[in-house]
Structures are given as structure tokens and as C-alpha cells.
Amino acid sequence: MDRYDVTIIGGGPTGLFAAFYAGLRGMKTEIIDALPQLGGQLTALYPEKYIYDVAGFPKVLSKDLAQNLIDQALQYNPTVHLGDKITDMRIQEDENPAEGMPSKYFELDTEDGSTHETYSIVLTIGIGAFAPRKLNLEDAGKFEGKGVDYFVKEKSKFKNKRLLIVGGGDSAVDWGLHLHEIADSITLIHRRDRFRAHEDSVKQLFESPVTIKIPYEVKAIYGNATVEEVTIFNNKTKEEEKLEVDHILLNLGFVANIGKIKEWGLNIVKNDIEVTSKMETNVPGIYAAGDIATYPGKLKLIATGFGEAATAVNNAKTYIDPSAKAFPGHSSDMEPPPGSK
Numbered sequence: 001m002d003r004y005d006v007t008i009i010g011g012g013p014t015g016l017f018a019a020f021y022a023g024l025r026g027m028k029t030e031i032i033d034a035l036p037q038l039g040g041q042l043t044a045l046y047p048e049k050y051i052y053d054v055a056g057f058p059k060v061l062s063k064d065l066a067q068n069l070i071d072q073a074l075q076y077n078p079t080v081h082l083g084d085k086i087t088d089m090r091i092q093e094d095e096n097p098a099e100g101m102p103s104k105y106f107e108l109d110t111e112d113g114s115t116h117e118t119y120s121i122v123l124t125i126g127i128g129a130f131a132p133r134k135l136n137l138e139d140a141g142k143f144e145g146k147g148v149d150y151f152v153k154e155k156s157k158f159k160n161k162r163l164l165i166v167g168g169g170d171s172a173v174d175w176g177l178h179l180h181e182i183a184d185s186i187t188l189i190h191r192r193d194r195f196r197a198h199e200d201s202v203k204q205l206f207e208s209p210v211t212i213k214i215p216y217e218v219k220a221i222y223g224n225a226t227v228e229e230v231t232i233f234n235n236k237t238k239e240e241e242k243l244e245v246d247h248i249l250l251n252l253g254f255v256a257n258i259g260k261i262k263e264w265g266l267n268i269v270k271n272d273i274e275v276t277s278k279m280e281t282n283v284p285g286i287y288a289a290g291d292i293a294t295y296p297g298k299l300k301l302i303a304t305g306f307g308e309a310a311t312a313v314n315n316a317k318t319y320i321d322p323s324a325k326a327f328p329g330h331s332s333d334m335e336p337p338p339g340s341k
């Protein structure tokens, strides 16, 4: 089995930048993510939104930032293991350690049953492995991928389509605002009288061509191969209505949790992992960075995750090789990465 110098758990923006730095430091690197694609929240939750607070980008589309991070990270050819969640960790003693390598290493188990060996771990698991909150309706499950969606990967999918959006939070309202120009029509329903979304966005939504129905819920979904029609009902008056739609976007939020990583013996403070200024956790050899890492004054932003990723990986380097310096030098003084275009 390959034993890695560093295994980065979580391929969101922080994990991707950590993978780049690990490559720059000549570390044998693996990235593991529970999702089927890299990019973390950027690709899974808001690929079509603009981000305005990443240094060097006055404005960048979330999915474009993710792609740039992926391109940058893959230049050193790390191993990428996707669609599989890390569950257990064991610390093992190597009776015959390779020269100059630590005698301890970690074994990591995944949900799919594979085991991965590594000398150090950088946890960049964000808010944990996440899954969309589902509608409690059998029909919705039947039409998943056949007109029922939880995330928007490509806006073009809804071009000239009749769309029903369900939800009252920021995602539902933002998608109403982002998609009404390309969709044929949009109806947005929410089961409560008040929206949870940002006040300003709700105001814009009411001024937009989106048809808003509150307090409404989905009763049934009909169609042959794909969604064709839906029955919605007013949960106060019980009045029902049929709508012809091509797509249903369920923006009911998502559930995320760090799962069995909670049982690894790490210091956890309110679901976050406590770290030092070197991004070390209380378990030697395990580092954390990005949304999951906490310390006094922490800001959960993409920008902070980048700096923390560099700190975590460079300190992991000195953990494996105490003769190495934490400071990596300036990349501008180095050879270009092997995959550099």
C-alpha cells in the first residue's frame, strides 16, 4: 500500500490549496473527498454565484475559482480519491521505519471500505460531509435527476424551462433571482409566511417576475420519464393548485456533520477543531485548516482558509522531517510546477 507524506481530507478551496503547497514541498500527497467532485462548497452549493472577497479577484464566479484551484493543486499530481468519506483513524507504530521517516503513521478507513496510510493528516473538512435536506415525499425521490434537483451545477439546464423552486432561505431566493432571466417561468413556494433569506434579496424577489406563493408546499409530482406537473397546496387554506413544470429545484438547506472524526480524540469546540497558530490539533501529526479549524478571532472565509492551508502543510512538513524549515521559500524563486502551463 502507498503511504503518503500527507493526506488531505476535504477537497474544498482550503484542501485544494493545501494540496498545491504539499506538492511544492515535495510531499507525496493524497486528497480524499466525500463528494464526487473537487471544490467543496464552491462547486456543490453555489457554483454560479459571484464571489467578491478573494484576494486578487475583484469578482470571480465560484465554479471558476474552484476550477483554478483544482488546476493549481493538480500540477504536482497528487492522488485524488473522490466519492468516499473518511470514517476511522488509527495510529500505528512502524517497526522498521524508512530512513528519516517517523516511526508512527496513520491508517484511515473510508465508508466504502478502503484503507489509506499516511504520515500526516490535514483536515480541511469544512462543515463536514454534507447532503441536501430532502422533501418528505416519495414522488420527489422517484424524480431525482429526472427533473428534481437539489443543487444548480449549470444554469443553462433551466434555459427556457418552467421551474418550481421550493424553499425560503438564501439559496432558494438567490436562484429565483439568478434564473428568472433565462427560465421560461419561475414559481417559488415556501411553507412559511416569512422568508429566512437576506431581507434585501427578498425585496428584489418580490420586485422580479418570479411568481411567489406562500405558505405553500408540494403535495404530488407527476410525469412519465421526467417531471411534467406538480400539485401544490396552501397549508393554511388547504387550497390546491396544479402547475405544469419541467424542473423542481428543492432548496431546503443541507445537513452536514463531521461524523466519526468527532471520535478521533481531537479537541472539538462547538463542532470545530481547535488548532494552534501552527494549525496543529492536539494529536501530533494531525493538522486542521479552513472552516473546520478554530482559534480565537477565527473568520470562516475562503481567504483565511488559504493562509491556514499554507501554514498547516508547511508545519506538517517539519513534523515529518524535523530538519526541514517551515518557511517554504518564495515560489517565484522556484522551478515551475511540473504541470505548469
Ligand SMILES: Cc1cc2nc3c(=O)[nH]c(=O)nc-3n(C[C@H](O)[C@H](O)[C@H](O)COP(=O)(O)OP(=O)(O)OC[C@H]3O[C@@H](n4cnc5c(N)ncnc54)[C@H](O)[C@@H]3O)c2cc1C
Pocket (backbone or CB within 6 Å): 009, 010, 011, 012, 013, 014, 015, 032, 033, 034, 035, 039, 040, 041, 042, 045, 046, 050, 051, 052, 053, 084, 085, 086, 087, 124, 125, 126, 127, 128, 129, 130, 258, 259, 261, 289, 290, 291, 292, 300, 301, 302, 303, 305
Ligand atoms: C451560499 C454560500 C456563499 C458563500 N459565499 C462566500 C463568499 O462570498 N466569500 C467567502 O469567503 N466565503 C463564502 N462562503 C463560505 C465558503 O464557501 C467557505 O468558507 C469555504 O468553502 C470553506 O472551505 P473549506 O475548504 O474549508 O471547506 P468546504 O468548502 O466545506 O470543503 C470541505 C470538503 O470536505 C469534504 N469532507 C467533509 N467531511 C469529509 C469526510 N469525512 N471525508 C471526506 N471528505 C469530507 C466535503 O465533502 C467538502 O468537499 C459561502 C458559503 C455559502 C454556502
